[in-house]
Amino acid sequence: MSELEDFRASVRSWLEENAPKSIRGKVRDPALAYWGGRKTPLPFPEAKVWLDMMAEKGWTVPFWPKEYGGGGLNKEENKIFNQEMARLELPPPLTGFGITMIGPTVLQYGTEEQKKKYIGEIVRGEVRWCQGYSEPNAGSDLANIQTKAVVDGDDYILNGQKIWTSYGDLADWMFLLVRTDPGVKKQVGITFLLLDMETKGVEVRPIKLISGNSPFCEVFFEDVRVPQKNVLNRVNGGWEVAKALLGHERTMIANAFGGRVAPEKAENPMEAAARKYIGFRDGKIADSVIRDRMAQNQMDESCFLLTVQRNSDNIKAGHRPGPETSIFKVYGTELNQRRMELMLSILGPECLGWEGEGFEQGELDLCRVWLRSRGNTLEGGTSEIQLNIIAKQVLGLPDK
Numbered sequence: 001m002s003e004l005e006d007f008r009a010s011v012r013s014w015l016e017e018n019a020p021k022s023i024r025g026k027v028r029d030p031a032l033a034y035w036g037g038r039k040t041p042l043p044f045p046e047a048k049v050w051l052d053m054m055a056e057k058g059w060t061v062p063f064w065p066k067e068y069g070g071g072g073l074n075k076e077e078n079k080i081f082n083q084e085m086a087r088l089e090l091p092p093p094l095t096g097f098g099i100t101m102i103g104p105t106v107l108q109y110g111t112e113e114q115k116k117k118y119i120g121e122i123v124r125g126e127v128r129w130c131q132g133y134s135e136p137n138a139g140s141d142l143a144n145i146q147t148k149a150v151v152d153g154d155d156y157i158l159n160g161q162k163i164w165t166s167y168g169d170l171a172d173w174m175f176l177l178v179r180t181d182p183g184v185k186k187q188v189g190i191t192f193l194l195l196d197m198e199t200k201g202v203e204v205r206p207i208k209l210i211s212g213n214s215p216f217c218e219v220f221f222e223d224v225r226v227p228q229k230n231v232l233n234r235v236n237g238g239w240e241v242a243k244a245l246l247g248h249e250r251t252m253i254a255n256a257f258g259g260r261v262a263p264e265k266a267e268n269p270m271e272a273a274a275r276k277y278i279g280f281r282d283g284k285i286a287d288s289v290i291r292d293r294m295a296q297n298q299m300d301e302s303c304f305l306l307t308v309q310r311n312s313d314n315i316k317a318g319h320r321p322g323p324e325t326s327i328f329k330v331y332g333t334e335l336n337q338r339r340m341e342l343m344l345s346i347l348g349p350e351c352l353g354w355e356g357e358g359f360e361q362g363e364l365d366l367c368r369v370w371l372r373s374r375g376n377t378l379e380g381g382t383s384e385i386q387l388n389i390i391a392k393q394v395l396g397l398p399d400k
């Protein structure tokens with residue numbers, strides 16, 4: 001047997017022996033995603049045991065360097081690892097902004113001490129991170145952030161506010177942008193900081209949405225002390241780090257919403273819905289317009305999936321995502337919205353239920369997933385902003 005075949009055999013037998021039976025075949029189930037940290041509830045009873053076992057082997061982030069707790073797998077081994085996870089249709093043991101955003105950024109910009117601490121905590125799922133970028137007057141114009149950080153001895157003193165902080169109430173640490181020099185061009189006076197959410201003076205207020213859920217928070221800082229050693233990269237060098245992290249964020253959003261992996265064994269949910277709500281005639285979906293839209297959708301999804309997989313493979317092999325990730329972000333999120341609109345056409349009014357009798361649980365769930373998809377073209381930077389980036393930084397078109 002070749003070394004790679006040996007590797008496959010050992011991954012396969014280890015997963016067969018250790019992966020919890022209750023999550024096999026459930027790669028599609030978003031309720032099984034485990035975000036780790038000290039405040040997140042367990043999504044299923046064996047989630048923590050499974051996480052610890054996988055972390056021990058470095059398989060929560062298999063392609064990160066072994067010296068910081070990753071699996072140290074090369075491109076081929078990583079591919080095999082993913083194939084073996086897919087074979088049992090296993091959801092990953094850990095997800096979150098640690099793995100997808102701040103981890104790769106710390107690997108790029110962190111000191112040795114920072115990498116040892118933060119990467120180790122991330123791969124073991126000990127810490128859940130949130131993102132402190134947006135402020136009431138800094139969304140698309142992100143460089144306009146006003147949260148102030150002033151030096152006092154070995155610390156910074158923070159005052160200001162963040163908004164739309166996803167799951168700030170469940171996070172243990174925040175990565176954030178602060179203004180350290182108000183007297184220069186706005187991009188130049190920004191520093192990237194790492195903050196323990198338990199620090200005195202941090203107040204998290206969940207924003208209650210019309211749905212009754214609170215996925216977003218406002219976070220207020222009043223005289224919050226942050227050690228200067230928590231600066232990532234250099235003081236006033238935060239804009240470069242912010243943009244690098246956005247490359248990872250946009251890749252993650254494109255992958256999560258646009259590039260879904262379709263397990264071979266499971267029935268395609270769109271086909272299942274068409275079978276149930278439209279029906280088949282002569283072995284085909286009875287509505288020819290829907291049939292045509294579904295075929296187009298499947299072709300678009302397959303092409304996009306191959307594209308983002310190629311991009312992800314390149315990132316795992318050391319490529320640093322740049323402005324081209326805006327292309328994936330726009331296409332992937334708009335593809336997801338089109339997919340949801342098509343599901344709506346298939347289900348018709350059955351997809352418009354919010355609560356109460358008369359709707360099946362799957363229909364109520366789909367309504368929420370459809371509404372959630374509206375946020376895809378805002379989060380991580382709106383589509384308009386991505387198009388500006390593509391025009392200027394990818395195509396090199398003139399600014400004016």
Ligand SMILES: Cc1cc2nc3c(=O)[nH]c(=O)nc-3n(C[C@H](O)[C@H](O)[C@H](O)COP(=O)(O)OP(=O)(O)OC[C@H]3O[C@@H](n4cnc5c(N)ncnc54)[C@H](O)[C@@H]3O)c2cc1C
Nearest residue numbers: 131132133134139140164165166375378379380381382384
């Ligand atoms: C689901 C979700 C999760 C989020 N999670 C987080 C999080 O965890 N942390 C965080 O920091 N933020 C988060 N955000 C906030 C997100 O980053 C901002 O909503 C986004 O950057 C847009 O900023 P804004 O809402 O202030 O809109 P604005 O910047 O006020 O934009 C309003 C409209 O004007 C358009 N516009 C603005 N400027 C231009 C321009 N120059 N050219 C063309 N059009 C323009 C925009 O495209 C948009 O349509 C999240 C948002 C969503 C929807």
